[in-house]
Amino acid sequence: MKRLILILLFLASSSLHAETVRTVVSYLSTQFLYIQAGERDGVTVGDSIKVVHHGTAAISLAVSRVSSSFSACELAPGAANALSVGDSVTVVTSGAIGETVPVQSSRLFESTPTVSGGVLPRGSRQGVERPRLRGRILLGTRYTDDRETANRDIFEPTLALRAGLEGVFSPHTNLEVRVRLRRTDRQGWSGGINERRWANRIYQLSLRHDDPDSRLDWSAGRVLSSEVAGLGVMDGIIAGWRVNDQLRVGAFTGTVPDPVTSEFIVDETQGGGFVSWSGMGDTYSAQATLAGIGKYFQGRISRESVYQQVSGSAGYRFMIFQSSEIEINRGWRRDRSGSAMSLSSLLFQARWTPIESLSLETGYDNRRSVMTWETRDTPDSLFDNAMREGWRSSLRWRGPLRTVWLVGGTIRTRSGKQGHDTGISAGVTVVDLLSSSVDGSFFFRTFNNLYARGIQPSLNLSRRVGKRIRLLGRAGQSRYDLAINGEKITYLWYGGGCELDLMQHLYLSADAEAYRGQGADTNRYAVEAGWRL
Numbered sequence: 001m002k003r004l005i006l007i008l009l010f011l012a013s014s015s016l017h018a019e020t021v022r023t024v025v026s027y028l029s030t031q032f033l034y035i036q037a038g039e040r041d042g043v044t045v046g047d048s049i050k051v052v053h054h055g056t057a058a059i060s061l062a063v064s065r066v067s068s069s070f071s072a073c074e075l076a077p078g079a080a081n082a083l084s085v086g087d088s089v090t091v092v093t094s095g096a097i098g099e100t101v102p103v104q105s106s107r108l109f110e111s112t113p114t115v116s117g118g119v120l121p122r123g124s125r126q127g128v129e130r131p132r133l134r135g136r137i138l139l140g141t142r143y144t145d146d147r148e149t150a151n152r153d154i155f156e157p158t159l160a161l162r163a164g165l166e167g168v169f170s171p172h173t174n175l176e177v178r179v180r181l182r183r184t185d186r187q188g189w190s191g192g193i194n195e196r197r198w199a200n201r202i203y204q205l206s207l208r209h210d211d212p213d214s215r216l217d218w219s220a221g222r223v224l225s226s227e228v229a230g231l232g233v234m235d236g237i238i239a240g241w242r243v244n245d246q247l248r249v250g251a252f253t254g255t256v257p258d259p260v261t262s263e264f265i266v267d268e269t270q271g272g273g274f275v276s277w278s279g280m281g282d283t284y285s286a287q288a289t290l291a292g293i294g295k296y297f298q299g300r301i302s303r304e305s306v307y308q309q310v311s312g313s314a315g316y317r318f319m320i321f322q323s324s325e326i327e328i329n330r331g332w333r334r335d336r337s338g339s340a341m342s343l344s345s346l347l348f349q350a351r352w353t354p355i356e357s358l359s360l361e362t363g364y365d366n367r368r369s370v371m372t373w374e375t376r377d378t379p380d381s382l383f384d385n386a387m388r389e390g391w392r393s394s395l396r397w398r399g400p401l402r403t404v405w406l407v408g409g410t411i412r413t414r415s416g417k418q419g420h421d422t423g424i425s426a427g428v429t430v431v432d433l434l435s436s437s438v439d440g441s442f443f444f445r446t447f448n449n450l451y452a453r454g455i456q457p458s459l460n461l462s463r464r465v466g467k468r469i470r471l472l473g474r475a476g477q478s479r480y481d482l483a484i485n486g487e488k489i490t491y492l493w494y495g496g497g498c499e500l501d502l503m504q505h506l507y508l509s510a511d512a513e514a515y516r517g518q519g520a521d522t523n524r525y526a527v528e529a530g531w532r533l
Contacts, residue, residue, distance in 0.1 A: 021091040024285055024313055025051065026070065028080050033061065035089050036278075036285055038069045039212040043091055049073060052088040052316070059083065063091070064134070065164075067210050069278070082431075084351070084359075086313035133533045135163030135177075140528030147521040151188040158182045163533055172211040178204035201262040203233065215242045222257065227276050228291045230307035230325055230345075233257060235264055249275045256295065268302060270295040286312035297373040304328040305344070305370075319351045332376065344368050357398040364391050365412075389413050390420070402431040406443075421449040438463045447480075454480025454489075470499040472511070491517025495524075505532045 021041050027034040033051070037043050047063045059082065061073035071091075137160070144154040158180065165175040179202050186195040206221030218239040225231040225238055227250075236254015243249060253271035257264055274291035289309045295302040309323040325345040329337050349363035366389035394408030405428050412421040427443030438461060445456045458476030465471060475494040482489065495513030502508060511526045 022282075023089050023091065023280070024315070025083060025085050025087045025089060026285070026287075028083055028085055029075075031075055032064075033073045033075055033080070033083065035071050035073075035091070036069070036280060037089075037091055038067050038071050041091075043071050047071075048092045050090045050092075051083060052090075084316065084319070086316050086319040086351070088316060131165050131167035133163065133165050135161070135533045136530050137161050137163070137533070138528060138530045140526065142524070142526045145523040145525070146188070147523065153187040155185040155187075156182060168207065170209070170211075172214075173207060173209045176204050176206050176208060178202075202257075203262075216240070217242075223254075225252070227289050228252075228274050228293070228307055229309065229323065230291065230293055230305065231270075231272075234270060236270075246279050247275070247277050249273070268295060268297045284312065284314045286310075295372070300373050301331050301333060302373040303333075303370060304330065317353045319349075321347075321349045323347050327370065332373075333371070336371065336376065344370050359396045360394070361396070361408075362391065362393040365389065404429045421447075423447045423449075436463075450483065452480040452482050452489075454478065468501040472497040472499070489518050491515055491520035493520075497526075506530070507532070 021037050021043060023035050023037040023041075025033055026036045035049065043063060043066055045063055045066055049061050049063060051059050051061070059079060061075070063071045064074045065072040139159050141155070141157040143156075144152075146152045146154075159182075160180045162178050164177070167173070168175045180200065182199045182201075184195075184197045184199060186197075188194075202222055204222055204224055206219050206223045208217075208219040208223075210217040216239065218237060220237040222233065222235050223238050224233060231252065233256070234252065234254040235257055236252060238250060238252040240248050240250035251271075251273040254269070255264070255266050256268040256270055270293060272291060272293040274289060276287070276289040278287045279285070287310070289307075291307045292305075293307060294304045305328060306326045307323070309321075311319075311321045313319040323345070324343065324347070327333070327337075327342045327344050329340055329342060334340060343366075345368065346364065346366040348365075349361065351359055351361045353359040390410060390412030392408065392410040394406060397405045399405055407426040409425070410421075410423045423446065425443060425445040427441060429439075429441040431439050433440055440459070440461045442459050443457070445458075447454060447456070456476060456478050459474060461473045463471050473496040475492070477490070477492050479488075479490045481487070493513060493515045495511065497509060497511035500508045507530045509526075509528045509530075513524045515522045515524075
């Protein structure tokens, strides 16, 4: 009887302490949705969130990862298409800030609960925590069957691991691993001699410590910076210090791994520092980062630059993102460029939603290949040809019958050459077409660039059968004229596939695609099996 009363008290305590946190979507990928609320706001793993897109409830999710200031939710395939950065989010937390988490709470660690007053029963152990493993393992293969005379078949088996072990050495120290093993077998290449090459990559292998009760956080190993995009992959350490709830400063140092083989090398080192700021109100959020980065090859200056980034949103109606990189030219770089400073990258993107069903986006992209110590002998013309700068804009309208209509265009200037690269696209997506459980999209694209000009219509369809099967189908055409000799190329492509969720952890997918036409007589197959940890 006493045990039953205690259980009821715990359940009552859980319901009484349930609170809501209001925030916005800060970042979207194909697999995850990130929000600007974390452990400091009372969010824990397993909390439910509700996302509102353009004033309409779009999706309900569960929190799968939590840091001190951010949280992440895993998305189903295609779910990101119906969401946008800046969408409103309501989090229903499992416990009030500062309160004891109930027994059933799914925090990052499971430990022996305390009772009222913090006194444990005789014989119980406090702080018994078990690390939590998350992530997924993917085993797959891709096969390209070249049906032309050259018969250049390609077979690529792949094993990939993306995982995290939360609670290594301490409750707030996590191990992050991202590894890919791939073998490429080529047949019919190099005069009929088969080739076999391994392309193994270690993208991340690091320890990260992030305690919400501490001002210091750090990552060590092969690390990726979430704040300084211009830093890239580094073998070293990144440390940050929280000055207050809004301001954070930090520094980093290490070596740059080989970009092709992913091997650890010491020839190129880099270091620098950063300062970041974030703020949030009832109707807005904003972030800013400023960093100085220096890269050196065997003690010589390879590249020195300043990176800055600004982003913000006002509910779902307005979103803006801007970043740039400024080169600091010293020594041989100044002799080569002729200036002490130069702009190497400028990106800008903004979205305005005047009414719930209509949004307009525009952006500017100016990225250039950057000369380093290893590429200093490369002709300037190659860097100029690689440069593209220009605008892109699009309009999105949510119409009747669960349709979304899109139209957009791009125009980019060719550095050192006459003319522009242009592209126009228009299309429509529909959910549950005529109540048939079929989702579909049709797009028509035109392009005109340095190498070719032409059109590309395409159709994509998908249908979910039950709760565990999703069928896919697609078809399209490419027609273009080569700029070098005016040759006209036309080919069709069509394909289909199936995705299966066999159980809670295991999922499978299979896909086949065919290309038929002038200069294209190829079949492609892919099979993947994944296990959610």
